Amino acid sequence: MRKVPFKSLSRSLHGPMYLFLCMLAGADIVLSTSTVPQALSIFWFHTGEISLDRCITQLFFIHSTFISESGILLVMAFDRYIAICYPLRYTTVLTNSLIGKIGVGIFLRSYGTIFPIIFLLKRLTFCKNNIIPHTYCEHIGLAKYACNSIRVNIWYGFSVLILTVVLDVVLIFGSYVLILHAIFRMPSQDARHKALNTCGSHVCIIILFYGPGIFTTLTQRFGRHIPPHIHILLANVCILAPPMLNPIIYGIKTKQIQEQMVHVLFTNHK
Secondary structure (H helix, E strand, O other): OOOOOHHHHHHHOOOHHHHHHHHHHHHHHHHHHHHHHHHHHHHHHOOOOOOHHHHHHHHHHHHHHHHHHHHHHHHHHHHHHHHHHOHHHHHHHOOHHHHHHHHHHHHHHHHHHHHHHHHHHHOOOEOOOOOOOOOOOOHHHHHOOEOOOOHHHHHHHHHHHHHHHHHHHHHHHHHHHHHHHHHOOOOOHHHHHHHHHHHHHHHHHHHHHHHHHHHHHHHHHHOOOOOHHHHHHHHHHHHHHHHHHHHHHHHHHOHHHHHHHHHHHOHHHO
8 A cells, every 4th residue: 555655644734724724723722721721720729819900811812712713714614615616716716825814814803803892991990899700701791890881891892792703603604505505506416425524524613613602692691590600611611612622523524634643643653
């Protein structure tokens, strides 16, 4: 059996989809780094104290990274749309230059929309109970302990949510409507199965990313009889589950990544 050279395997992972996966992995690392150390210090050492500046810094990175991941999932839907609907133009449309500009745009959008929250929180005077019943800081969860009016904070946070995450969900849904329409027009059943299989990993990650968040929002709005620790558990699932499961999902579903991992783990030790 002919062995595939290591360089050719590495080069096969330089396609647009894998560059978007690299962005997603980077966002997952930032999200985990922003939340896990503080949570572990609470559970292991009972060190629940955090300064206001550290709390604001933490929520800035959590919210901006969440918006970044949402934007990355949107461009990955666009990637699947081009790959299925216009396969012959895939490499000419999604060039490295365009992918770089998309990546810069995603992170500028996320950090630009969350940056004003720092000033909206710093203008507040906190004189109520200074105990936050959570393992990490969030915008409205912190603002509600202020003595000032937080109406601006509420409306700004709502506007950011609608113009980023909700808009991304709508555009992702629209992309998959067009993708499914193109798939079911394919004459061959094998071609339809292959096209659906290429979208499987992305759909799983979309459900994993948005599903717990939607469920948490619904339980906070309508589940008044649900104990507070259940809300906290669900919120932590929203933050920790995607970074943990995303590599597993794409590692199982993507043949090139499997071959690369097998080569790194086993071939180099022979």
